[in-house]
Amino acid sequence: MTNLDDRIDEPQAAGATGLPGVPVWPEDWDQLPTDELISDFHIFQPALCDVEARNSVLSRLRRECPVGHSDVFGGHWLITRYADQQRAFKNADVFTSKIIILPPLEARDSFISVPIMMDGEEHREFRAVLLGAFTRRRVAGLEPELRQYTRELAEEFTATQGRYDFLGNFASRVPAFGFVRIMALPAEDLDQLLDFKDWLVQNQFSQDEAVRERFQTVEAPQFVAYVQKHVTAREDPATAPDDLLTKIVHSEVFGRRVELDEIARMVGTLIGGGLDTTRASMAMHMEWFARHPARWQELIEHPDRIPTAIEEMLRCHAIASPARLVATDTEIGGHTIRAGELVQMPPAAANFDPEANADPERVDFERDSVRHNTFAAGPHFCLGAGLARFTLEIAYQELTKAVPRFRIAEGTAPRHHAGNVMGMESLELEVVR
Numbered sequence: 324m325t326n327l328d329d330r331i332d333e334p335q336a337a338g339a340t341g342l343p344g345v346p347v348w349p350e351d352w353d354q355l356p357t358d359e360l361i362s363d364f365h366i367f368q369p370a371l372c373d374v375e376a377r378n379s380v381l382s383r384l385r386r387e388c389p390v391g392h393s394d395v396f397g398g399h400w401l402i403t404r405y406a407d408q409q410r411a412f413k414n415a416d417v418f419t420s421k422i423i424i425l426p427p428l429e430a431r432d433s434f435i436s437v438p439i440m441m442d443g444e445e446h447r448e449f450r451a452v453l454l455g456a457f458t459r460r461r462v463a464g465l466e467p468e469l470r471q472y473t474r475e476l477a478e479e480f481t482a483t484q485g486r487y488d489f490l491g492n493f494a495s496r497v498p499a500f501g502f503v504r505i506m507a508l509p510a511e512d513l514d515q516l517l518d519f520k521d522w523l524v525q526n527q528f529s530q531d532e533a534v535r536e537r538f539q540t541v542e543a544p545q546f547v548a549y550v551q552k553h554v555t556a557r558e559d560p561a562t563a564p565d566d567l568l569t570k571i572v573h574s575e576v577f578g579r580r581v582e583l584d585e586i587a588r589m590v591g592t593l594i595g596g597g598l599d600t601t602r603a604s605m606a607m608h609m610e611w612f613a614r615h616p617a618r619w620q621e622l623i624e625h626p627d628r629i630p631t632a633i634e635e636m637l638r639c640h641a642i643a644s645p646a647r648l649v650a651t652d653t654e655i656g657g658h659t660i661r662a663g664e665l666v667q668m669p670p671a672a673a674n675f676d677p678e679a680n681a682d683p684e685r686v687d688f689e690r691d692s693v694r695h696n697t698f699a700a701g702p703h704f705c706l707g708a709g710l711a712r713f714t715l716e717i718a719y720q721e722l723t724k725a726v727p728r729f730r731i732a733e734g735t736a737p738r739h740h741a742g743n744v745m746g747m748e749s750l751e752l753e754v755v756r
């Protein structure tokens with residue numbers, strides 16, 4: 324197997340991607356022949372910041388080279404068809420989670436690792452600790468508080484004259500509130516958790532050595548100390564609250580107690596996997612509705628369409644693109660992929676596959692069934708999908724009631740970033756009165 328350290332390019336000046344040594348497509352990238360597009364493909368290409376451009380280039384790659392090879396990051400395969408991605412996600416013994424992001428990072432170097440970067444029996448044991456914590460039935464208990472909180476924010480939005488920082492004030496806070504309640508962490512910790520989230524999702528992987536150093540020496544120990552404080556408070560079952568963290572603290576894996584380092588990595592995965600994803604999804608959906616006011620009106624008039632609308636919006640705005648490390652030689656889409664090679668599977672490509680959804684370019688809030696890989700598939704299927712859908716549903720319901728018309732705030736432009744998990748950096752909206 325190739326040594327993973329050999330794949331990471333020697334440091335060079337970072338380009339527009341923030342990554343040293345990676346090629347950037349030219350401005351007229353859409354004129355490039357497919358073989359050039361694919362050989363320089365990587366998920367940080369600045370062109371992929373634009374959701375529509377990204378969906379369109381990925382659909383072109385899916386049509387013209389459904390399994391293609393890129394030379395970037397020492398070489399990796401891009402798998403784009405719905406059925407091929409499903410097969411790979413479900414065949415986790417071959418497509419392993421030792422690597423889930425590119426450029427490759429190993430589990431020991433990440434706090435977003437348990438259980439997401441585990442395989443086989445180890446993954447099953449640790450996933451079982453969290454299983455059931457975020458099901459629809461479980462999260463439904465949150466409804467009164469989460470709805471009240473969401474309604475207050477929606478009313479604040481509608482009362483705001485001029486620009487409203489939707490990303491910072493609404494999309495960041497609503498998912499974090501639900502998360503804090505499930506973990507039974509103090510509400511006043513919300514800002515601290517959002518700060519940890521930034522460190523865990525972005526700064527721990529920074530290309531800037533000083534930032535990584537600060538993460539290792541200051542932020543990571545603070546995060547572990549924070550987790551430890553709450554673990555200690557739950558050690559006595561007689562006084563521990565009935566919450567997810569207590570369940571984790573008293574869980575067993577392979578017949579022993581879960582250790583502090585493992586708990587910190589589990590909480591890190593939940594914060595990293597749970598807060599940024601729902602925040603980015605919510606904001607991207609609202610940006611789309613700001614540009615398609617008739618479709619917002621459709622939901623105001625037909626609130627019963629909200630659940631399907633959420634699935635359609637999740638399908639059309641897939642944000643995470645999981646990678647895998649191949650364990651044994653395998654064949655997919657007529658190509659042989661060798662042991663030790665890397666693949667990346669952007670659901671944004673698969674979700675527009677006409678083999679999965681008829682007329683996939685149409686955003687249809689009455690579609691009979693919506694097939695997408697936005698939450699992946701197989702053993703690593705997103706554990707928080709139920710919570711994410713529930714949080715989005717409450718947000719859509721309260722926003723459609725409180726804010727009948729809105730647009731992108733004048734003089735502002737929404738900002739996105741591309742990457743393993745695509746996200747938003749700014750979204751300012753304003754109510755149309």
Ligand code: HEM
Nearest residue numbers: 438439596597600601604643645698699703705706707711
């Ligand atoms: C719209 C929001 C979300 C999206 C798009 C999303 C997407 C994903 C994807 C694609 C995976 C698979 C990653 C891989 O296999 O490499 C995943 C796994 C995971 N997600 Fe989510 N997620 C979302 C929300 C959440 C929430 C709210 C939580 C919990 C608070 C959560 C917790 C997790 C966990 C723990 C895993 C690892 C599961 C495992 O490895 O067994 N996610 N998510």
